[in-house]
Amino acid sequence: MIWNEAKECMSRDEIESIQSARLVKVVNRVYHNVEYYRKKMQAAGLEPGDIKGIEDLSKLPFTTYEDLNATYPFGLAAVPKSELVRVHASSGTTGKPKIAVYTRRDIDIWAECAARCMTMAGITRDDVIQVGYGYGLFTGGLGAHYGAEYLGALVIPMSTGNTEKLVNMMVDCQATAIACTPSYLLHVAETLRDKKLLDKVKLRVALCGAEPWTDNMRQQMEDLLHIKAFDIYGLTEICGPGVATDCECHKGLHIWEDHFLPEIIDPATGEQIDSSICGELVITTLTKEGMPLIRYRTKDLTTIDKTPCECGRTMARIQRFKGRSDDMLIIRGVNVFPSQVEAALLTIDGTTPHYMMVVDRKNNEDTLEVQVEVEDRFFSDDVRGLEELSGKVRSALKRAIGLNAKVKLVEPNGLVHSDGKTKHVTDNRKLY
Ligand code: DLL
Numbered sequence: 001m002i003w004n005e006a007k008e009c010m011s012r013d014e015i016e017s018i019q020s021a022r023l024v025k026v027v028n029r030v031y032h033n034v035e036y037y038r039k040k041m042q043a044a045g046l047e048p049g050d051i052k053g054i055e056d057l058s059k060l061p062f063t064t065y066e067d068l069n070a071t072y073p074f075g076l077a078a079v080p081k082s083e084l085v086r087v088h089a090s091s092g093t094t095g096k097p098k099i100a101v102y103t104r105r106d107i108d109i110w111a112e113c114a115a116r117c118m119t120m121a122g123i124t125r126d127d128v129i130q131v132g133y134g135y136g137l138f139t140g141g142l143g144a145h146y147g148a149e150y151l152g153a154l155v156i157p158m159s160t161g162n163t164e165k166l167v168n169m170m171v172d173c174q175a176t177a178i179a180c181t182p183s184y185l186l187h188v189a190e191t192l193r194d195k196k197l198l199d200k201v202k203l204r205v206a207l208c209g210a211e212p213w214t215d216n217m218r219q220q221m222e223d224l225l226h227i228k229a230f231d232i233y234g235l236t237e238i239c240g241p242g243v244a245t246d247c248e249c250h251k252g253l254h255i256w257e258d259h260f261l262p263e264i265i266d267p268a269t270g271e272q273i274d275s276s277i278c279g280e281l282v283i284t285t286l287t288k289e290g291m292p293l294i295r296y297r298t299k300d301l302t303t304i305d306k307t308p309c310e311c312g313r314t315m316a317r318i319q320r321f322k323g324r325s326d327d328m329l330i331i332r333g334v335n336v337f338p339s340q341v342e343a344a345l346l347t348i349d350g351t352t353p354h355y356m357m358v359v360d361r362k363n364n365e366d367t368l369e370v371q372v373e374v375e376d377r378f379f380s381d382d383v384r385g386l387e388e389l390s391g392k393v394r395s396a397l398k399r400a401i402g403l404n405a406k407v408k409l410v411e412p413n414g415l416v417h418s419d420g421k422t423k424h425v426t427d428n429r430k431l432y
Pocket of ligand 1: 212
């Protein structure tokens with residue numbers, strides 16, 4: 001056995017005693033090794049000795065995206081650069097990307113956590129797993145890849161972007177498992193159906209995450225592919241896929257509490273609240289060396305259930321997310337902030353700050369249409385001017401958010417203007 005599975009069934013006292021010891025260590029480490037944290041703690045009147053265990057957690061200041069932005073790229077690293085072996089990143093608002101750096105041991109622990117998730121989904125070393133998350137700065141591809149290798153499964157590193165090749169390899173190599181976003185898996189399922197390949201595949205399990213999805217979608221993919229589908233959670237800043245996953249009971253995602261200390265706060269006041277009440281998930285990394293994060297505000301809204309699960313595991317369960325406390329959207333697995341769209345539009349002469357992002361899901365693929373009001377002069381007889389502008393907007397959006405969006409240019413006052421907080425997003429997908 002590569003890790004002690006009994007750990008997943010420790011008593012709450014045992015879990016909390018490990019968490020307390022690790023919290024004390026990590027607080028000492030960041031205080032002594034990261035000037036930014038030291039200053040933050042000093043500003044809060046705190047010394048490392050004030051944190052004696054998890055009961056003192058709420059004394060510590062939060063870490064937010066703004067802190068990451070202020071210290072970009074390596075200001076929160078707690079070890080010399082020579083000990084770092086990997087960088088991952090995902091988009092921030094209009095500021096710098098959210099970046100995370102890892103030591104070799106961090107990568108090993110992440111791989112172990114991802115492997116635990118896979119084991120929970122019933123994947124073993126006898127499986128052939130296709131990784132259909134993007135490889136690169138995004139954590140999905142490499143995170144799932146290292147987890148599967150740690151487990152000893154046979155990995156096919158497909159990445160994204162070539163569904164035809166993926167389905168052919170799935171048939172040829174007799175893949176039994178797949179890790180990819182849920183919307184992509186539905187697209188893959190439909191491709192298999194259209195190509196009449198459904199009865200040629202041996203798939204039995206899928207590990208889907210990186211974006212919100214519903215039980216309805218689970219049912220759809222299970223029915224179409226005759227598989228079991230599991231939900232996996234993670235975020236670049238903490239570590240990618242491998243923070244939490246659901247077991248066969250599907251009553252919440254078990255979070256690996258020996259590495260990640262979760263709490264729920266009221267996003268408006270920052271007060272720690274009863275974790276059975278919906279609030280913002282805050283995570284403290286307990287074992288990370290490269291870039292430990294103290295009380296990191298994930299912006300993901302959920303509750304936590306610490307009662308033992310019917311599966312026998314005692315690690316707390318995060319319930320499916322109810323939304324986010326910021327305005328981040330996840331479109332085709334890509335994190336997008338309206339502020340990025342706004343900033344891109346403002347670089348183009350002739351556009352105005354009045355825009356609307358319409359997100360939809362058609363044939364299980366997310367679509368984005370950006371409607372933007374442009375100056376009156378473009379609505380003369382010169383159709384070419386309008387087409388040119390449309391092309392410019394499309395290119396600027398692609399550069400800013402990495403997605404192809406449909407662009408609709410609208411006459412002045414063509415969109416609804418509000419006296420209060422302007423609404424810039426219409427999300428018709430109903431994922432929460
Ligand atoms: O999405 C890491 C990941 C890759 C997770 C592959 C699972 C599988 P980011 O790009 O930094 O990292 O986006 C993190 O995505 O804060 C959530 O809002 C959302 N998210 C991730 N997993 C889930 C999930 C990766 N299972 C942000 N359900 C997070 C709902 C999810 N939302």
